[in-house]
Amino acid sequence: MAATTVTQSLTFPPELFATLSPSPFLLAHLSSSSSTRPNGRTSSTFRKPTVNTNSLSHCNGSAVVRLGNTACVCGIRAEILPSSDVANPSYIPTSLTPESPDTNMADDDADNEDEDIDDGPEMASLNLLVPNIELSTGSSPAHLPGNPPSTLAQSLSQRLLDLLHSTRLIRAKDLRILYQPPLLEDDEEPDAEPTVEVKAYWVLYIDILFISLDGNAFDAAWGSVLAALKNTKLPKAWWDQDLGSILCSDAVAEANELTLRGLPVAATFAVFDTRRGKGMKGKTGSWVLADPDTFEEAQCEESVTVVVDDGGRIRRIEKSGGGVVGKAHLRDLVELSQRRREEWKQVLNI
Amino acid sequence: MTDRRRINGPSSGTIVPTFISSTSSSQRPNRTRQPDELRKIFLKTGVTPSAPGSAYLELSPSSTSSAPTLVPTSSNLKITCTVHGPRPLPRSVPFSPQLVLSTNVKFAPFATRKRRGYVRDSTERDLGQHLESALRGVIIGERWSKSGVDVVITILEGEESCWWGDEGGLVGADGRAGSANGSCGLMSVLAGCITVASAALVNAGIDCVGLVSGGVAAMVNNSLSSAEKRALGSASESSSVCVLDPSPPEHDGILRACVVAYIEARDEITEIWLKGEAGSPEETEQLTEKAVVAALASGVVLKAAVSGPTDEETFSEDVDMS
Numbered sequence: 001m002a003a004t005t006v007t008q009s010l011t012f013p014p015e016l017f018a019t020l021s022p023s024p025f026l027l028a029h030l031s032s033s034s035s036t037r038p039n040g041r042t043s044s045t046f047r048k049p050t051v052n053t054n055s056l057s058h059c060n061g062s063a064v065v066r067l068g069n070t071a072c073v074c075g076i077r078a079e080i081l082p083s084s085d086v087a088n089p090s091y092i093p094t095s096l097t098p099e100s101p102d103t104n105m106a107d108d109d110a111d112n113e114d115e116d117i118d119d120g121p122e123m124a125s126l127n128l129l130v131p132n133i134e135l136s137t138g139s140s141p142a143h144l145p146g147n148p149p150s151t152l153a154q155s156l157s158q159r160l161l162d163l164l165h166s167t168r169l170i171r172a173k174d175l176r177i178l179y180q181p182p183l184l185e186d187d188e189e190p191d192a193e194p195t196v197e198v199k200a201y202w203v204l205y206i207d208i209l210f211i212s213l214d215g216n217a218f219d220a221a222w223g224s225v226l227a228a229l230k231n232t233k234l235p236k237a238w239w240d241q242d243l244g245s246i247l248c249s250d251a252v253a254e255a256n257e258l259t260l261r262g263l264p265v266a267a268t269f270a271v272f273d274t275r276r277g278k279g280m281k282g283k284t285g286s287w288v289l290a291d292p293d294t295f296e297e298a299q300c301e302e303s304v305t306v307v308v309d310d311g312g313r314i315r316r317i318e319k320s321g322g323g324v325v326g327k328a329h330l331r332d333l334v335e336l337s338q339r340r341r342e343e344w345k346q347v348l349n350i
Numbered sequence: 351m352t353d354r355r356r357i358n359g360p361s362s363g364t365i366v367p368t369f370i371s372s373t374s375s376s377q378r379p380n381r382t383r384q385p386d387e388l389r390k391i392f393l394k395t396g397v398t399p400s401a402p403g404s405a406y407l408e409l410s411p412s413s414t415s416s417a418p419t420l421v422p423t424s425s426n427l428k429i430t431c432t433v434h435g436p437r438p439l440p441r442s443v444p445f446s447p448q449l450v451l452s453t454n455v456k457f458a459p460f461a462t463r464k465r466r467g468y469v470r471d472s473t474e475r476d477l478g479q480h481l482e483s484a485l486r487g488v489i490i491g492e493r494w495s496k497s498g499v500d501v502v503i504t505i506l507e508g509e510e511s512c513w514w515g516d517e518g519g520l521v522g523a524d525g526r527a528g529s530a531n532g533s534c535g536l537m538s539v540l541a542g543c544i545t546v547a548s549a550a551l552v553n554a555g556i557d558c559v560g561l562v563s564g565g566v567a568a569m570v571n572n573s574l575s576s577a578e579k580r581a582l583g584s585a586s587e588s589s590s591v592c593v594l595d596p597s598p599p600e601h602d603g604i605l606r607a608c609v610v611a612y613i614e615a616r617d618e619i620t621e622i623w624l625k626g627e628a629g630s631p632e633e634t635e636q637l638t639e640k641a642v643v644a645a646l647a648s649g650v651v652l653k654a655a656v657s658g659p660t661d662e663e664t665f666s667e668d669v670d671m672s
Contacts, residue, residue, distance in 0.1 A: 031597075056507055057422040059460045069399040073506060075460035079364035087362065130359040132468070137456070138432030138502030140400040145454045145502055149355045157357050203364045207459045209504060210396040211430055235367060235420050248367040252419045294400065 014038075015241055023299050024279050026272060030287045039068075039293055046267070046291040046340055047216075049223055049347050053231045055087045060204075061232030065224040068293065069176050069214035074224035075231050077205045080177070080246050081126065083198050091125045096196045118173035124165050128175055131160040131206040139210035140294065156217055158266050159318070160206075160225065163307060167264045169173065171228065175202040176259050177246060179239035199239040200246050204232070215293035218305060227348055263267045264309045264316075267337035268292070270300035270325045271324045290336060304330070308336040356468060366464070369421050378513050379423045381600040383591070388595040388647050389426075393546065393655040395553040403433035403554020405655070407546035409538075424599045425462075427538060428507040431546040433554040435499030443498075448491035449556075450498040453482040455543060461508045475504075477540055478503075480623060484544045484564070484611035487620030490557040499556060501547050511535035513599035532570065534598045537609040537623065541566045541595075544611045544621070545648050552656040560615030563652050565644030567637055568596040568607035569626070592637065594644040605629075608637045612645035 018025045018038065029038050036042055047068035056062040059075040076325035083092055123129065135143040135153045143150065149157075164170065177200040206228070208221045240247045249255075270292035274280045288304075289296050297303075300321030307315040314334060319325065325333065352358050383389070390410040398404035409427040436449060443450070455477040457466045470478075473642030485501065511533050541564030548562045572589040590605055598604060610619050630633060669672070 056428070056460060057425050058463060058507065060420075062460070071397075073458070075458065075506075077460050077465055079366055079465070081360050081362070081364045084356075085362035086360070127358070127360045130357055132356050132459075134458075134468070137504045138401055138404075138434060138454075138500065139398065144434060144500055145456060154355055161357055163382060199365070201357050205359065205459065209458055209506070211504075212400050212404075214400050233420065235369070237367065243370065246365075248369050248420075250369045250419045252420060265494055270507065 002224075018295065021279055023274075024301050026296065027274060027280055027283065027285075028284075030272065031283075031285065035287075037289060038295065039053055041291075042286050044290050044336055046343065049164075049220075049344060051223070051227045051347050053227055054168055059228075060234060061228045063224045063227035063231065064167055064211075065220050065227060067216060067220045067223070067291065069212055070216060070219050070220045070293075071211040072208050072217075072224050073211060074206065074208045074221070074228040076228050077207070078202045078232075078234055079205065080237070081128070081165070081201045081203045083200055083248070086126060088125065092198050093120045093122065094197070096198070110144065120168055120171045121163060123170070123175075125322045126201060128172070128203050129161065129164050129170065129206065130203065131157055131164060131225065133157045133160065133210070133217070135210050135213060136207055136297060137211065139213040143210075145212065152217070156221060159218060160208075163222065163264070163266070163316060164225075167261070167307070167309070168202070169260050169262070169264065170258060171258070171261065174234070174256065175204070176200065177237045177239065198236070201316055202234055202237075210323045213294065215295075216268050216291050219266050219268050219291065223344060223348075226260075226263065226265075226344075229258055229260060230348060230350070234258070247254070262309045262313075263341070263345060264307045265337070265341040266307045266316075267333075267340040269304045269306075269325075269333055269336075270296055270306070271302035271322060272296070272300050273302065273322060273324050276301050276322070286330065288325065288333065290340075305335055308334060308337045308341050312338055351423045353468065361387055374584060379597075379600050379601070381597065385591055385593045386643070388611070389597070390483050391545075391648055391651045393549055393651050395549050395655055395658075397430060398432045401432040401434055401554075403550045403552070403556070404431060405549035405553060406430045407547045409542065409550075420582050423513065424597055425507055425510055427505075427509050429503060429539075429542050429546045430548040431501065431503045431504050431543070433499060433501050433547075433556065435554070436494045436497040436556060437499070445496060447495045449494035451482060451486055451489060451501065451596045452498065453478045453485065453501045453547075455481060455503045455505070457508055461505050463510055469651060473536065477536065477543065479544050480540050480621060481547060484562060484621035485547055485551070487611075487618065488548070488558045488560060488562040488613055489551070490559060493557050498613060499554075501550070503543050503547065505539060505543075507621045509535035509538045509598065511598050513524035519596065534596065534604045534607050534625065537566050537568075537607050538595070538597070538660060539555050540623065541609050541644075541648070542566060545652055549652055549655050560613040561652050561656070562611050562613050562620055563645045564609060564611050564639045565594070565646070566596060566607060566609045567592060567640035567644055567647055568601075569604040569605040569629075569637060570596060570601040570634075571603040571605065594641050594647070606637060607633075608634075608641045610638060610645055611654070612642050612649070614646060614649050 052064040052068045060078045061076040133156045134147045179199040180196045233255040234247040237248045273286040274283045305318040395405045397406040402448040407429045411426045544564030609623045611621035
């Protein structure tokens with residue numbers, strides 16, 4: 001009886017090895033000649049994203065994004081913030097001139113002109129974007145409901161908000177609901193420019209629910225936000241002077257789409273360093289793993305998130321937890337991120 | 351009080367858009383199904399690989415509106431469920447000879463016409479209680495002493511209790527509970543929750559005495575305008591008809607509705623929820639029986655969904671029956 005137990009303990013399945021000593025398990029995979037990760041990918045392979053858009057009927061825009069075993073749903077709901085309710089209206093532009101409706105078309109001049117206008121303070125101070133990530137949907141055993149949002153969920157939401165603002169992805173122009181007072185006939189200056197005032201703003205509530213979590217929550221969440229924003233339709237809204245309120249049209253043909261500034265794509269890397277892990281004395285080496293899953297994330301402390309946009313422009317680099325990735329290494333990661341952007345671009349149909 | 355753990359919107363709050371109905375979309379959806387015909391159910395297990403058991407349920411839209419509109423005339427139910435466990439209870443919990451079941455039902459913020467909050471409200475807790483009693487009767491708790499299991503349900507898209515046109519001429523996107531139908535939409539949601547939770551429990555390999563499935567039946571006013579009803583006078587009661595799996599926006603008035611959780615293998619009802627004006631005992635019984643018929647029909651889908659990948663011994667006899 002005792003002998004059988006001993007023989008059993010000598011050969012145990014890989015799952016048991018992974019559970020008992022995760023770091024040496026990962027090291028054994030990476031330091032083998034083929035250097036594949038336990039999930040079968042090479043260190044620079046990302047998981048292929050799949051995107052499904054506008055399947056939720058109560059959302060202005062929605063998307064389901066799946067990255068391997070990580071899956072999340074993003075739903076965007078638009079509500080109205082009347083300008084009269086804003087406590088500090090100093091950021092609301094006052095000197096707007098009426099525009100012809102086709103200026104938001106892909107006209108190069110108009111586009112460039114629009115790039116110059118800094119509407120960041122307007123968006124940020126009015127809190128027009130409200131992203132929130134919900135992990136506690138039973139998406140993984142570590143995230144069960146009944147508790148307030150975990151630190152991971154809080155930091156992910158905050159990172160999303162920062163990225164939305166710093167990339168200036170959404171134009172404030174698309175969110176404004178304008179009103180042009182009718183010109184009175186006995187106007188003293190008939191040649192005066194008609195003025196337009198901002199009566200209200202659309203506020204976008206961006207809610208991301210994780211159906212399943214297997215690492216790299218940020219890339220999946222950001223991808224779903226991009227896909228949902230791309231498919232968001234805001235109803236045509238106008239100020240009704242008689243009712244004193246904003247009214248919307250339910251016709252799809254009259255709805256406006258958002259015109260996004262570029263397509264910044266996030267790529268996350270985790271760094272596995274033998275000096276950090278347990279039970280790896282005398283072994284040296286470090287590996288950068290693209291698009292880590294939950295098992296790898298638990299073994300890696302350093303992580304790098306690179307956000308790149310069109311033409312290799314770097315929109316954001318977040319790096320924390322260690323100093324393995326240096327200047328030269330970072331250049332490689334930016335290169336990889338650019339390739340990753342092409343992949344996303346294809347999936348998002350842009 | 352602001353929630354400091356989440357990102358909050360503008361401090362003054364926001365108002366929901368008020369839509370002006372264009373003529374094309376202002377028609378109440380009509381029930382095109384037979385009274386005893388259910389909406390098509392899509393049920394799949396194993397959608398959350400990181401959880402021991404999971405399932406996803408979706409109801410196909412009952413009526414397709416003729417004109418595309420930003421105000422959906424009806425919604426189709428979409429529910430995901432994950433089951434975590436059985437796992438040891440924490441040390442602080444007193445000894446329990448039976449499996450400790452906890453259910454958690456949450457609507458996504460974007461699930462309904464009116465945006466939901468992030469913290470569970472009384473409706474969601476109520477649904478959780480109903481679901482717990484429905485599942486408690488089916489789990490063999492004695493086999494898992496000192497253990498707990500969490501059933502977590504996220505409703506990605508709920509069912510509305512009334513057609514948006516019932517809320518007044520100029521309608522906001524906020525769906526206050528329609529006076530006519532009460533909270534009948536919740537009953538369809540509960541029936542879906544029961545079915546999907548049952549599938550997820552099987553997927554997690556938790557011992558059950560059978561498969562429990564949910565079904566809804568309702569007594570609705572026949573599609574007569576109020577003028578016609580007045581002409582009929584006292585005969586209005588007889589103009590009501592019993593339908594299975596009602597989609598509340600399609601009906602002007604739902605007199606009473608009933609949802610049951612039914613175990614076919616044992617011919618048992620583990621949960622029953624009746625709403626509306628109670629008729630005579632015979633009428634109630636008739637309605638309950640109709641709900642059981644609906645549960646049987648959704649049970650067929652449930653069996654097909656769980657019999658594929660999972661090969662649980664407990665369910666072998668149920669599968670043979672089909």
